[in-house]
Amino acid sequence: MSLIKACLFDLDGVIVDTAKYHYQAWRQLANELGFDLTLEQNEQLKGISRMESLDIILAIGGVELSEEEKVRRATEKNARYLELCMQMTPEDTLPGVRAFLDELKHRSVKIGLGSASKNAKVILERIDMLSYFETIVDGNRITRGKPDPQVFLLGAEDLNTPPANCAVFEDAVAGIQSAIAAGMLAVGIGEKSVLAEADIVVPGFVGFHFSDLGD
Ligand code: BG6
Ligand code: MG
Secondary structure (H helix, E strand, C coil), X not given: CCCCCEEEECCECCCECCHHHHHHHHHHHHHHCCCCCCHHHHHCCCCXXXXXXXXXXXXXXXXXXXXXXXXXXXXXXXXXXXXXXXXCCHHHECCCHHHHHHHHHHCCCEEEEECCCCCHHHHHHHCCCHHHCCEEECCCCCXXXXXXXXXXXXXXXXCCCCHHHEEEEECXXXXXXXXXXXXXXXXXXXXXXXXXXXXXXXXXXXXXXXHHHCC
């Protein structure tokens, strides 16, 4: 019998590749302000809330804006981001995700979402994945962003599962730190060199099985 009774998934970059759309929309904002945003700099934004991401970007460009202007720019970025997301279909779900979630359901392992995004439900609906999740903890619900453990602790509570019996799937450094701080098994989706703190790192879900989480 496995120790893991619940799996909590990040959304962007784990269930669906929206990271490229976030990057595209942020890059356009940076360009409008007169500087560029590299893919490497974008890595720092993964898992980070919209307003915190904007602050990081403005610091990169050495640009200062009033609070009002920041809200305006962030709203604009979000509209652009959502427009890009609306091109997505269920086929944009990352490879292997559906099969892995089906396996979890088959094994009666609980499934939850833990995302910093305020757009989580819209995006899950768009790719027809909403019905998989017994709970959704998103950016509208949390008061402390990743790397704080709040998002995953709330998810575990909703699923009535002690943190030690939860696994978290994350593509962001901040998200892995959040999972570790919550006392959960941290599974990195991506590169080992980036997600070095994770307990396990895999490039994606293709060929990944529940038994790979250990006993
Ligand atoms: C995270 C993304 O999932 O959500 C971040 O990794 C993003 O890049 C954050 O900034 C907030 O998303 P949204 O959709 O509320 O702007
Ligand atoms: Mg992510």
